[in-house]
Amino acid sequence: MSRHILHVRFVLPAEADAELPQRLRRLLEDITPRVQMIELDAALLDLTGALRY
Template sequence: MTTMSRHILHLRFDLPADHDADLPERLRSLLENITPRVQMIDPDVAVLDLTGALPYWRRDARSLTEVIQLRLLAYFGLRSAAGCVGNRILASMACALTPARPARPAPPPTAWPVALRVRPGPHAAR
């Protein structure tokens, strides 16, 4: 019998000051689409047990955390800080030390043709 190490994710959301009252429940609903083991500590803090979700999503803890943060940003426009380790105390401490992840802007469309022209192709080997 193989034992799987636990992965506890502590998330802290950057909620706007004037957020609507049902936003924490909508956040919980979104997080429960990833794993059913979600606990909302405060309106802006959630703890998730990712242990059983990792094999389902076929990802490691870091990439699943990135998926969760990307969904929070896409659906609600919320940045979040995250800490994921084997127990709740260390996950909380790691999250407290982590700044909220900034949104990464997409490169401007004009950068694509330049990147395609600069990249050497098979004709450059001659």
């Protein structure tokens, strides 16, 4: 079985509040529950088995 991994990077504004990375994570979890934040501005999403929109 092959994996479908998406690497996402964000450009966060300098004045971003401390909750922004968590809000971004929750947004990504609406796409797939398999989200790994690798930095405050980057995440890996495992899209294997995710439904197409």
